[in-house]
Amino acid sequence: MGTMTAQSLSLHEYRTDEARWQALQRRDPQAEGKFVYAVDSTGVYCRPTCASRLALRKHVHFFDRCEAAEQAGFRPCKRCCPNRASLRQKNADVVARACRLIEACETIQPLERLAASVGLSPSHFSRTFKELTGLTPRQYANGCRGGKIKAELRSAPSVTDAIYGAGYNSSGRFYEQASGLLGMRPGEYRGGGRGVLIRYAIAPCALGLVLVAGTERGICSVRFADELAQLERELRQDFPKAILEAADEQVGVWVAAIVAEIDGPGRGSGSIELPLDIAGTAFQQRVWQALRAIPPGQTLNYGQVAERIGQPAAVRAVARACAANPVAVLVPCHRVIKASGDISGYRWGVGRKRLLLRREGAL
Numbered sequence: 320m321g322t323m324t325a326q327s328l329s330l331h332e333y334r335t336d337e338a339r340w341q342a343l344q345r346r347d348p349q350a351e352g353k354f355v356y357a358v359d360s361t362g363v364y365c366r367p368t369c370a371s372r373l374a375l376r377k378h379v380h381f382f383d384r385c386e387a388a389e390q391a392g393f394r395p396c397k398r399c400c401p402n403r404a405s406l407r408q409k410n411a412d413v414v415a416r417a418c419r420l421i422e423a424c425e426t427i428q429p430l431e432r433l434a435a436s437v438g439l440s441p442s443h444f445s446r447t448f449k450e451l452t453g454l455t456p457r458q459y460a461n462g463c464r465g466g467k468i469k470a471e472l473r474s475a476p477s478v479t480d481a482i483y484g485a486g487y488n489s490s491g492r493f494y495e496q497a498s499g500l501l502g503m504r505p506g507e508y509r510g511g512g513r514g515v516l517i518r519y520a521i522a523p524c525a526l527g528l529v530l531v532a533g534t535e536r537g538i539c540s541v542r543f544a545d546e547l548a549q550l551e552r553e554l555r556q557d558f559p560k561a562i563l564e565a566a567d568e569q570v571g572v573w574v575a576a577i578v579a580e581i582d583g584p585g586r587g588s589g590s591i592e593l594p595l596d597i598a599g600t601a602f603q604q605r606v607w608q609a610l611r612a613i614p615p616g617q618t619l620n621y622g623q624v625a626e627r628i629g630q631p632a633a634v635r636a637v638a639r640a641c642a643a644n645p646v647a648v649l650v651p652c653h654r655v656i657k658a659s660g661d662i663s664g665y666r667w668g669v670g671r672k673r674l675l676l677r678r679e680g681a682l
Contacts, residue, residue, distance in 0.1 A: 339353075339356070340379070340381075343379070344373065346369075350367035351366060351368060354383055355367070355381070355385055357391065357393040358374040359378050362392070362393055363395070364389075364394070365396040366399045369396055369399035385402045410450075413437045414448050416437050417436070417456065421456065421459055427457060427460045444456075516534065517532050517533065517540075518566050518570045519531065519533075519554060520571060522574050522578055524581045524582070525582055525674065526581060526667075528544055529542070529543055529574070529577060529578065529581070530543075530550040531566075531570060531574045531577055532554055532570075533573060533596065537594030538593055538595050538596065538646055539645065540645055541646040541648060542554075542645075543668070543671055551563075577649070582678075595646060595649065599640070602636060602640065603640045606628060606637055607650045609624050610644075610650050613654045613655075615651075615654075615679040615680070616681050617654065618656050618676065620656055620658040622658055625637045637655075642664065642666055647667055653675045654681070662676065662682075
């Protein structure tokens with residue numbers, strides 16, 4: 320790879336003095352809590368976001384913690400108070416408390432009640448919550464209930480019991496949201512895909528073998544492997560009670576488009592609309608949507624994706640959402656790399672990820 324630019328440096332990992340200096344020049348808010356800097360001509364150390372005039376590079380020293388700067392003889396800046404909790408940290412603590420409250424409640428709480436419980440006005444609370452999580456409090460609550468309903472559907476005696484057990488006060492309200500939460504009908508999900516007809520096809524491609532499977536609504540699985548038996552076994556594990564059939568003509572069209580995308584990025588599924596039938600939490604859906612906006616030949620690191628969805632602190636959660644992607648290539652999680660530029664973290668193998676990026680011109 321070529322020389323890394325300032326933008327390709329990590330927004331969330333500041334391991335070298337050079338990366339820290341570039342973050343300091345940008346007054347990067349994501350550097351808060353990652354390091355402090357000291358100026359030997361003033362004897363003061365500051366936050367990376369301090370509004371003080373930037374000193375010359377030769378006078379600047381970096382430390383991991385305030386204690387290290389003080390042991391070296393520097394005193395805290397009176398303007399940015401680096402040895403105290405920042406406003407962002409305080410807001411993060413407030414939002415974390417609110418998230419725990421939302422998760423613990425059986426029903427969705429009014430915005431006013433949530434705001435009062437953490438000592439903020441409704442407007443300030445709503446604005447702060449969305450700034451840090453990328454979601455409104457209600458969207459976060461719906462995402463929590465999505466996880467609860469999935470767990471309830473696996474164990475409750477009936478779909479109705481599962482609906483009320485997950486905190487819905489009416490079945491109608493749940494069914495309005497069911498497709499987005501589950502990707503299939505509630506009874507079908509509860510039965511491990513019971514009664515759902517999933518047609519699939521397996522074809523050779525530049526990455527080995529690719530399996531494409533879909534319901535009447537759209538594609539539900541795209542995956543790679545070297546052996547046909549492995550692909551069929553994994554599909555059966557994901558949908559243990561579904562009816563699996565060999566591909567019909569429609570699935571054949573999908574397979575051709577996906578193979579074309581692999582062989583010639585930007586000329587296949589990137590230029591035609593392929594319907595998807597995939598489910599995920601509200602957060603996962605936001606990540607997957609951001610991934611689909613990355614064009615062939617370009618990459619982002621996990622921190623940059625987190626920034627794009629308005630949740631800059633959720634780098635690890637973004638990585639988990641990438642790993643949970645059920646449709647390779649169509650949701651191009653291979654275009655997300657580590658902040659260092661290293662290629663890693665692909666559920667179908669790092670070698671395939673590297674080859675996809677090379678064929679797209681990103682390497």
